[in-house]
Amino acid sequence: MTTGHTAPPGVIDLLGLLAYAELGSFFRLADDAGLAPSLRSKGQLAALAATEQAHYQALHDRLAELGVDPEEAMEPFVAPLDLWHERTEPQSWLESLVKTYVGDGIAGDFYRKVAELADEETRILVEGVMAETGRAEFVAETVRAALEEDPKLAGRLSLWARRLVGEALSQAQAVAVSRPELATLLAGKAPEAREGSDAGIGDLAAVSRMFASLTDRHAGRLKAMGLAE
Template sequence: MTNGSPSETPSAGVVDLLGLLAYAELVSFFRLSGDAGLAPDLAAKGELAGAAAAEYRHYRLLHDRLTEMGVDPEAAMEPFVEPLDAWHARTEPKNWLESLVKTYVGDGISGDFYRVVAKVADARTAELVDGAVDDDERAEVIGARVRAAVEADPKLAGPLSLWARRLVGEALSQAQLVAAHRPELAALVAAGAERAGEGSGRESDLAAVSRLFAGLTEAHSARLAAMGLST
């Protein structure tokens, strides 16, 4: 694995991991900026604008790290543009609350995923990834917004719970698709899954991706409960 020295060639799996996360952060910046414009009150607008700004800072850190490693950041992100854009197109929210749930659930489960995978990369990459997916403060704000809406209108709980489950299913399908086309990233995921106790050396890398996502459901259930939703 690379330690950031220009004389060393970074592993393809780490480049893929950083490229994938960098593009995800960039897209999240645009989406949160749009959500801020649709927010129903000034407090929510400010909260989401701050979250968008944080996503852009994360994107720049990842972009700069790729450059430091001697990698073209745009080239590293390019393989993930189509699959991530396709996921967002298939999970387009119908309203502001669905958008909040998507941010909360999508960022939560993908953040868990990135952390597990980064643990088998070099220390610098693991630290950078941990910082980029640290969303506790934002998650608390968004979760509180959804919970308040559900408490005000309990009929929202059922549809929003179904929406959250659909988001997870779509995320798993997209992760499998990406892994099938990026074998170095899939191998890194498999190593992360094995270290986390969610896989074994006897299964394929693609099977490890599926098993890892399945193993993240406990945290996902806790996030739903924090929003006042059911699993």
């Protein structure tokens, strides 16, 4: 890795975490496109996958500009993000779409909140990456149409969405504990305010409150898909 970058470690962690998440999202959307039941759905999901790849490249390039090896910046987040996906393996195409909508929605809220605490250039980059790309409308419309055809799906998909939220918050908190610089950024502190090698109790309490606030928009996402909380 090149040394001498000026960005705080928490910002490097944020960009590395988001870059790996975007890379994974590209592969999942590409897989979903292949499984889609109609040409219209295949085309829309393929376009969304291409957007995710462009977002990944922008983050990759920004890390390189900061003098950081992008792959090294992503490495600490490979295991926790892969574990989240292993624990939330969809059993159907519809479950995969709900996972994309709910999981990426909470993640997007998280990234935007963290970016508010970073420097302006990082904030602008993250907000651009997380800007809506039409995915939410496509998923909500598709799930609603499926529920109209088979209303019995609603209960199972609602339980699935609830499980996704629990797993997402659990993994996010584990990441904050293991990456103290990121926890410090989440707590809204300047890098120099951190003491020792571990996240402090105050940092983790602030992180927990922030994660709790991320669930506020969950009910709205469920409603958009025609699901009950």
